[in-house]
Amino acid sequence: MEAITLKQLRYFDALAKTRHFSRAADLCAISQPALSMQIKDLEARLPLPLLETASKPLQLTPYGDAFAKHAGMILQHVQELGDLANASHMAPQGLLRLGVIPTIAPYLFPRLIQSMTEAFPKLELKLRETITSNLITDILEGRLDAAILALPVSEPRLSEVPLFEEEFVLVRPLSESGKPVPHPESLHEMRLLLLEEGHCFRDQALTVCNISSSQTRDLMDASSLSTLVQMVGSGLGVTLIPNMAVPLESRSAKVEMLRFTASPPKRTVGMIWRRNTPLEAHLKKIADVVAAPDKFLA
Numbered sequence: 001m002e003a004i005t006l007k008q009l010r011y012f013d014a015l016a017k018t019r020h021f022s023r024a025a026d027l028c029a030i031s032q033p034a035l036s037m038q039i040k041d042l043e044a045r046l047p048l049p050l051l052e053t054a055s056k057p058l059q060l061t062p063y064g065d066a067f068a069k070h071a072g073m074i075l076q077h078v079q080e081l082g083d084l085a086n087a088s089h090m091a092p093q094g095l096l097r098l099g100v101i102p103t104i105a106p107y108l109f110p111r112l113i114q115s116m117t118e119a120f121p122k123l124e125l126k127l128r129e130t131i132t133s134n135l136i137t138d139i140l141e142g143r144l145d146a147a148i149l150a151l152p153v154s155e156p157r158l159s160e161v162p163l164f165e166e167e168f169v170l171v172r173p174l175s176e177s178g179k180p181v182p183h184p185e186s187l188h189e190m191r192l193l194l195l196e197e198g199h200c201f202r203d204q205a206l207t208v209c210n211i212s213s214s215q216t217r218d219l220m221d222a223s224s225l226s227t228l229v230q231m232v233g234s235g236l237g238v239t240l241i242p243n244m245a246v247p248l249e250s251r252s253a254k255v256e257m258l259r260f261t262a263s264p265p266k267r268t269v270g271m272i273w274r275r276n277t278p279l280e281a282h283l284k285k286i287a288d289v290v291a292a293p294d295k296f297l298a
Contacts, residue, residue, distance in 0.1 A: 003045075004042065004045055006075070006078060007038065008038050008039075008041065008042040009071045009074060009075055010028065010075060011024065011028055011030075011035050011038045011039060011042075012039060012042055012050065012067070012068065012071055013068065013071050013072055013075055014027045014028050014035075015035070015039060015058075016060060016064070016065075016068035016071070016072075017141075019057055019058045019059070020057070020058060021035060021036055021058070039051075046063075046067070048061065048063040049061055049063070049064070050063065050064035050067055050068075051064055072141060072142075075142060076141070076142035079142045092120045092122075092123045092279075092282040092283075092285055092286055093120065093122035093123050094122070094123070094124065095124045095126060096123055096124065096125055096126065096145055096146070096286070097126045097128070097143065097144045097145045097146075098125060098126070098127055098128070098144065098145065098146055098147065098148070099127075099128045099129070099130065099134075099135040099138060099139070099144045099146070099147035099148070099149075100127065100128070100129055100135075100147065100148045100149070101129070101130070101131060101132055101135065101147075101148070101149045101150065101199075101200065101201075102129055102130070102131065102199065102224060102225075103150075103195070103199065103200075103201040103225055103241075103242055103245070104148055104149070104242075104244070104269065105127075105129040106245075106248065107242075107244040107245050107247075107248060108148070108244065108290075108293075109127070111293045112289075112290060112293055113125065114293075115289050115293035116286070116289060119285075119289050120285075120286070120289075123286075128144060131198045131199055131200070132149050132150070132153065132199075132200045133198065135147040135149060135272075136153060136155055136158070136272070139158065139272065139273065139274055140155075140157060140158070140274065142274075145273060145277070145279060145283070146271055146272065146273040146279075146283050146286070147271065147272050147273075148163070148269065148270070148271055148290060149200065149269070149270070149272065150200050150201070150204065150267045150268065150269060150270075151268045151269070151270040151272075152268075153272055155272075157274065157275055158272045158273065158274060158275060159272065159273055159274070159275050159280070160270055160271075160272050161270055161271045161272075161284070161287050162268050162269075162270045163268075163269050163270050163271060163287060163290055163291040164268075164269055164291055165266050165267070165268050165269070166242050166243045166244055166266060166267060166269060167242075167243050167259065167260070167264045167265065167266045168184075168204075168205070168208060168240045168241070168242060168243070168260070168264065168265045168266060168267070169240065169241055169242070169243055169245075169246055169257050169258065169259055170182070170187075170238065170239075170240060170257070170258045170259075170260065171228070171229055171232045171238060171239045171240070171241055171249075171255050171256070171257050171258075172232060172238045172255065172256055172258070173232055173233065173235050173238075173254070173255060173256070174233075174254050174255060174256055175235065176256065177256045181258050181259075181260060181261060183260075183262070184208045184209055184260060184265050185208075185209060185210045187208075187209040187238065187240075188209045188210060188211045190237065190238050191236065191237030191238065192205070192209060192211070192237060192238060192239065193221075193222060193228050193231050193232060193236065193237045193238065193239040194206070194221055194222070194228075194239070195221065195222060195223070195224070195225070195228065196221040196222065196223055197221070201225075201242070201267075202221075204265075204267055205239075205240045208240065208265040209240075225241050225242075225245050225249060226249060228241070229241065229249045229250075229253045229255060230252075230253050232253065232255050233253035233254045233255045240265075241257075242267065271283065271286075271287045271290060
């Protein structure tokens with residue numbers, strides 16, 4: 001069997017994950033014909049085909065499925081070799097692939113990037129914003145080094161480090177200004193606006209308001225906190241947002257933002273990474289910056 005290249009393994013790994021030539025090519029930042037040519041060349045070097053040629057959507061053969069699992073492990077080990085080299089330095093440096101959930105990313109990024117640059121000038125950040133389930137998968141499969149999200153994630157293959165706690169804030173229309181602050185558990189009696197399914201903040205809000213997932217049919221969903229706040233400003237209902245979102249989201253909507261007085265609901269924000277990663281010591285230093293970014297600003 002002819003030698004297989006790491007490039008071919010990366011291209012096939014992307015194809016196996018996306019099951020789509022065009023999306024795999026985009027993921028690898030190459031043209032679709034170039035990716036197809038590399039996959040064809042890879043198959044020519046192997047004793048059995050990797051893809052079922054007549055199937056739509058694209059399917060792997062049993063051999064292709066087994067090959068994909070081994071290719072993924074090889075690529076992760078190669079990544080860890082690079083991590084081992086970076087870990088030999090006293091301070092974090094080189095490329096760090098960091099994921100962040102959407103209810104944190106736009107509010108933390110500006111200060112985080114500035115403080116990271118001050119604390120670790122040789123560190124190169126590559127940021128990805130997506131929902132919790134995608135971040136966990138990307139870390140376990142070696143596409144991300146760490147992620148910032150709401151804890152706990154309860155995945156035994158990952159380390160969890162709490163960073164800080166933050167309270168939830170009630171957002172309601174200005175027309176309701178002056179009314180008493182409702183108890184969180186009474187919000188189920190109002191028209192509650194939520195993020196769409198898949199966002200962990202949606203689940204946290206449902207827990208705070210004592211609403212089960214089976215009771216959410218009549219509630220309104222949105223894809224971002226900004227959209228939720230604008231919907232509240234239009235008089236469509238009320239919502240909850242994390243405290244870090246208040247300065248940005250209060251600028252452009254006609255809403256009132258209120259803090260709960262008794263037992264305010266809150267979330268724990270933390271970082272996660274693969275257990276036993278060579279970068280663990282560096283990731284702990286980075287977690288210190290995330291927990292208190294202003295300390296590292298000149």
